[in-house]
Amino acid sequence: MLAVLGLAMYSAGRAQTAGAADARVEAHLGAAQVAQAAKDYAAAAKEYEAVVSIRPDWALARQSLGVAYHLAGRYEPAIEQLSRAVALDSELWGAFLFLGMDYYRVGRFEEAVAALDRCIALNPGQEDARRWLGLSLAALQRYEEAIRHLSGLAAGGQADEDTLFHLARAYDNRATQLFEGIGRIEPDSPFVYLLQAERFAAEGETERARSEYRRALEERPDLAGTINAASDGPGTGGSGESVREEDRFAPLRGAFGAARYGEAARIAREALAANPDDTEGMYWLGRSYKGFAALTVDRLSAVAPESHRVDQLRAEQHAGRTEFAKALKAYGRALAKRPALPGLRYAIGDVHRRAGRLREAIRWFSEEIERNPHHALARYRLGGLLLDQGRAGDAVEHLEAAIAAGAGFLEARFELGRAYLEKGDYASAIRELEGFARSEPSHERARFLLANAYSRTGRAEDAAREIERYRELSRRRLERVQRDVRSVSEDLRQGR
Numbered sequence: 001m002l003a004v005l006g007l008a009m010y011s012a013g014r015a016q017t018a019g020a021a022d023a024r025v026e027a028h029l030g031a032a033q034v035a036q037a038a039k040d041y042a043a044a045a046k047e048y049e050a051v052v053s054i055r056p057d058w059a060l061a062r063q064s065l066g067v068a069y070h071l072a073g074r075y076e077p078a079i080e081q082l083s084r085a086v087a088l089d090s091e092l093w094g095a096f097l098f099l100g101m102d103y104y105r106v107g108r109f110e111e112a113v114a115a116l117d118r119c120i121a122l123n124p125g126q127e128d129a130r131r132w133l134g135l136s137l138a139a140l141q142r143y144e145e146a147i148r149h150l151s152g153l154a155a156g157g158q159a160d161e162d163t164l165f166h167l168a169r170a171y172d173n174r175a176t177q178l179f180e181g182i183g184r185i186e187p188d189s190p191f192v193y194l195l196q197a198e199r200f201a202a203e204g205e206t207e208r209a210r211s212e213y214r215r216a217l218e219e220r221p222d223l224a225g226t227i228n229a230a231s232d233g234p235g236t237g238g239s240g241e242s243v244r245e246e247d248r249f250a251p252l253r254g255a256f257g258a259a260r261y262g263e264a265a266r267i268a269r270e271a272l273a274a275n276p277d278d279t280e281g282m283y284w285l286g287r288s289y290k291g292f293a294a295l296t297v298d299r300l301s302a303v304a305p306e307s308h309r310v311d312q313l314r315a316e317q318h319a320g321r322t323e324f325a326k327a328l329k330a331y332g333r334a335l336a337k338r339p340a341l342p343g344l345r346y347a348i349g350d351v352h353r354r355a356g357r358l359r360e361a362i363r364w365f366s367e368e369i370e371r372n373p374h375h376a377l378a379r380y381r382l383g384g385l386l387l388d389q390g391r392a393g394d395a396v397e398h399l400e401a402a403i404a405a406g407a408g409f410l411e412a413r414f415e416l417g418r419a420y421l422e423k424g425d426y427a428s429a430i431r432e433l434e435g436f437a438r439s440e441p442s443h444e445r446a447r448f449l450l451a452n453a454y455s456r457t458g459r460a461e462d463a464a465r466e467i468e469r470y471r472e473l474s475r476r477r478l479e480r481v482q483r484d485v486r487s488v489s490e491d492l493r494q495g496r
Contacts (some may be wrong), residue, residue: 025054032064041071052081059089067098075102075374086118093122097129104136105342106374107405112136127153135166143174147289154296164300165309169316171293178286182279190219191283202321222247252284261291308337315347324355342371346378358385369398376405380412387415392422410439414446421453429453444473 032047048065055061066081082099086092100116103109116133119126130149137146150167153159159167182191197212216223248271255263265288271281301310315330331348338344349364365382368375383398399416403409417432430453437446451466 022054025051028054032068036068039071041068044068045072045074057088059085059092059095062088063092063095063098066095066102070098070102075105078102079106091122093119093126093129096122097126097132100129100136101132104132104139107139107376109136109139113140131163131166134163134170138166138170138173141173141177143170143177146170147174154299159299159303161300161304161307161309164296164303165307165313168293168296168300168313171289171296172316175286175289175293178282178289182282185277185282186279188219189279190216190223191279193219194223194283249280249284256284256287256291259291261288261295264288265292306337308334308341311337312344312347315351319347319351319354322354324351327351340371343368343375345371346375346381349378350381353381353385358388361385373401374405376402376409376412379405380409380415383412383419384415387419387422390422392419395419396423410436414440414443417446417453418449421449426453426457430457442473444470444477447473 028047028050032044032051035041035044035047045065045068048061048068051061052058052065062081062085066078066085069075069078069081079099079102082095082102085095086099089095096115096119100112100114100119103112103115113133113136116129116136119129120133123129130153134146134149134153137143137149147167147170150163150170153163154167179195182189182195186192193212193216197209197216200206200209200212249267252264252267255261255267265285268281268285268288271278272285275281297310297313300307300313304310311330311334315327315334318324318327318330328348328351331344331351334341335344335348345364345368349361349368352358352364353361362382362385365378365385368378369382372378379398379402383395383402386392386398387395396416396419399412399419402412403416413432413436417429417436420426420429420432430450433446433450433453437443437450440446447466447470451463451470454460454463454466
């Protein structure tokens with residue numbers, strides 16, 4: 001295991017002790033090696049602490065202390081020591097590797113990427129660094145970069161189950177990101193209707209799926225071939241009765257229908273390079289990544305059929321389709337196989353939250369935090385649930401920790417402002433809600449709560465301004481709802 005090699009690296013540096021070896025340093029090094037062999041990393045760390053107190057400028061000693069902290073699960077002290085090690089010796093690729101891993105563990109993903117990039121620059125063949133870099137990029141929602149690193153590791157044919165798991169997840173998340181982007185760019189896009197139809201079809205709601213397919217074809221009759229390729233999957237050519245004279249995506253549909261997802265993705269990327277807002281290109285790139293995700297899951301199932309990762313991916317797929325009972329069963333199998341897996345209890349709690357079983361959600365989020373205090377999402381979700389139960393003081397603790405653990409966690413700032421308001425700490429509420437409103441100026445509730453906080457602190461003009469903004473946003477939302485209602489009514493009247 002690389003972590004053990006990291007500790008062993010220190011042994012090679014023992015010859016660097018000053019002059020005739022310092023007896024104290026040698027004694028502590030020997031004791032550290034004994035503790036390492038026994039996997040007593042807390043004891044090993046104490047010995048390396050003693051070495052560092054004698055030789056504070058020895059980079060390898062700092063590195064070994066940091067790795068011992070890492071193996072003992074003490075990520076913050078590990079970061080401190082590893083940072084000092086690379087400050088003393090900027091060529092220590094092992095220290096950069098563990099530094100990146102520990103930054104990832106505490107949710108500091110940008111810093112993880114920087115450390116792992118440096119590790120790879122020093123040691124280009126370091127596969128563990130590439131794996132952790134892929135995970136860190138995915139955590140930042142930089143899925144294209146994550147896919148590039150993880151697919152490179154998986155291409156060798158000997159990919160481990162963790163690499164395949166995270167690659168399948170990155171493909172799936174990037175597809176979702178692309179599909180959501182279509183809705184933001186063009187809410188009435190026929191591809192929005194296509195995606196809705198596919199979701200209804202997957203959930204067995206055939207009539208609703210047909211209705212959405214009809215809406216897509218009314219906007220774009222030439223999409224008949226697209227619907228065939230997307231809904232029938234591999235084995236169809238994707239050719240429809242009505243095709244535009246210059247159909248730039250016809251080769252793509254043919255590739256997709258034959259399960260040549262790499263070719264389909266290449267054509268879609270070329271279209272997006274020319275126009276990043278090309279919703280048809282976004283749709284097909286997302287569909288291609290969904291295809292890659294399915295193939296990767298199949299490969300994972302073949303490589304490690306009894307792996308907890310297979311159960312975990314199945315659980316995520318069930319949860320995505322709101323099949324909560326099936327998701328919990330699959331997560332239960334994963335938990336039985338890997339009871340110490342970070343994040344698994346959070347995932348179980350989130351299924352309970354989405355299913356409305358809030359007491360169970362609170363229990364599982366709390367269990368995750370006991371094992372992984374730096375889990376920003378668990379903190380955020382738990383804080384929100386506690387706040388909804390009127391426990392604002394408890395909520396503040398978790399929401400503050402969520403923001404500390406996940407830099408730029410905007411949603412947590414809103415909830416924290418709400419918690420401060422409930423608690424009566426109006427100055428803190430204003431600070432958090434103002435910060436949130438600067439990033440999300442169209443958020444109705446933030447404007448309403450800000451008006452409340454201003455009013456309670458005697459800032460009448462500010463309160464009046466926020467109330468006016470809230471009313472304007474509400475009016476616009478009501479107009480959108482009325483337009484949608486008229487559109488649905490018209491569809492019903494015409495029997496569509």
